[in-house]
Amino acid sequence: MARPRSFDEDEVLRVARDQFWTTGYAAARVDDIAAATGLGKGSLYGAFGDKRHLFLRAFDDHCAALVEGVRRALDGPDAGAYERLRAHILAVADATASDVCLRGCLLAKGTAELSGQDPAVAATARRTFAAIQGLLASCVAGAQRAGEIDRDADPDRLAGLLLAVLRGIEALGKADTSPDSLRAIAETALAVLPRP
Amino acid sequence: MARPRSFDEDEVLRVARDQFWTTGYAAARVDDIAAATGLGKGSLYGAFGDKRHLFLRAFDDHCAALVEGVRRALDGPDAGAYERLRAHILAVADATASDVCLRGCLLAKGTAELSGQDPAVAATARRTFAAIQGLLASCVAGAQRAGEIDRDADPDRLAGLLLAVLRGIEALGKADTSPDSLRAIAETALAVLPRP
DNA sequence: GCTGTTCTTGACTGTCTAGTCCAGAACCTA
DNA sequence: TAGGTTCTGGACTAGACAGTCAAGAACAGC
Numbered sequence: 047m048a049r050p051r052s053f054d055e056d057e058v059l060r061v062a063r064d065q066f067w068t069t070g071y072a073a074a075r076v077d078d079i080a081a082a083t084g085l086g087k088g089s090l091y092g093a094f095g096d097k098r099h100l101f102l103r104a105f106d107d108h109c110a111a112l113v114e115g116v117r118r119a120l121d122g123p124d125a126g127a128y129e130r131l132r133a134h135i136l137a138v139a140d141a142t143a144s145d146v147c148l149r150g151c152l153l154a155k156g157t158a159e160l161s162g163q164d165p166a167v168a169a170t171a172r173r174t175f176a177a178i179q180g181l182l183a184s185c186v187a188g189a190q191r192a193g194e195i196d197r198d199a200d201p202d203r204l205a206g207l208l209l210a211v212l213r214g215i216e217a218l219g220k221a222d223t224s225p226d227s228l229r230a231i232a233e234t235a236l237a238v239l240p241r242p
Numbered sequence: 243m244a245r246p247r248s249f250d251e252d253e254v255l256r257v258a259r260d261q262f263w264t265t266g267y268a269a270a271r272v273d274d275i276a277a278a279t280g281l282g283k284g285s286l287y288g289a290f291g292d293k294r295h296l297f298l299r300a301f302d303d304h305c306a307a308l309v310e311g312v313r314r315a316l317d318g319p320d321a322g323a324y325e326r327l328r329a330h331i332l333a334v335a336d337a338t339a340s341d342v343c344l345r346g347c348l349l350a351k352g353t354a355e356l357s358g359q360d361p362a363v364a365a366t367a368r369r370t371f372a373a374i375q376g377l378l379a380s381c382v383a384g385a386q387r388a389g390e391i392d393r394d395a396d397p398d399r400l401a402g403l404l405l406a407v408l409r410g411i412e413a414l415g416k417a418d419t420s421p422d423s424l425r426a427i428a429e430t431a432l433a434v435l436p437r438p
Numbered sequence: 439g440c441t442g443t444t445c446t447t448g449a450c451t452g453t454c455t456a457g458t459c460c461a462g463a464a465c466c467t468a
Numbered sequence: 469t470a471g472g473t474t475c476t477g478g479a480c481t482a483g484a485c486a487g488t489c490a491a492g493a494a495c496a497g498c
Contacts, residue, residue, distance in 0.1 A: 048444035072268035086447040158354035171417035207430040213413040214406030221367035234403040238434040244474035282477035
């Protein structure tokens, strides 16, 4: 029928996400995104609307990928649930610590910058947090069934606590907190989980 | 000698801080800050240099006030230490939940937006976090001496965990997490502290 | 190959904004 | 009150940036 797109939408969104990620939303320039993707601005505007919508698409994709990553890390049989939980929490601490450019997580950065002014951003963030908490709760419940965490504890509440700890590690990482401190937080969080 | 300043520097910094707070650094306009303070831009630039330095001053002042607030909340005799800790953590959760405009804490917002690009911001954030952790550790140690927290636990590690939980609550609050959830996180964090 | 449609490119526009500058005001000291 | 100094206000500048647009390119169907 007509001339087809010469670019891969997902790839463009990934590049755009990286730009927003490093500079923040307000400081990101559409010209830079166009240059980084190799597209003209017309194509960008034609495909995504305006800067805000481009961000929202990139932000949503990023959050979905994040949840998917957590799912891969935590899903599985009850038997290894506690170990998966432990590995995931330590991995987040280590990844945060080794993020040299301190850009942290786009979810945190975007939410901090925009959720107060853009309900769509707040809604995506809320959904993402809820999804992660759900995955944590399932994993905690698995560990309870496997006898690694006290069965009397409320898995949802423990998951909420762990979510807060993870987001806290993220936040502290942006201040260039030492890798040791971040790891200590993760280990302490695991240590205080009620054992059977 | 010469004409004296017609404005109070601290008051101007407070107003500027509020502007940065609501919109973020990049989106804040110097013209708006000038209008909000009632000053001409010449006075603003004469007194503070440029936008970045104005922000750094406001940010530093805010962080110092924050630490001072935590100190007031947590300092005191061993006897009431645990209760002060408990009250403070619940108060942070409630304050975060009732922040209707979701602007959160300027410390978190400024750090998220700028620490990757401005070492001065990262340094202030790191100092502030360390100070708060120190205050938490002292309070935990007091509660240990008062027999409310297990004496075998490392107060610094518990303080690190609590700091992460507090920052996590802050981060989740920006996504408009329900007041109940935030309070549940705070209560769970308190519940998992090791008792004697 | 022709036609109609959609995509691409990048120059262009209008607006916004950080920072400058200067003329005059306010104040202090003597 | 005179003189020197700093402060004030706001007009001005230069550059940056989001978003538009028109001319042509690439393709599918015929």
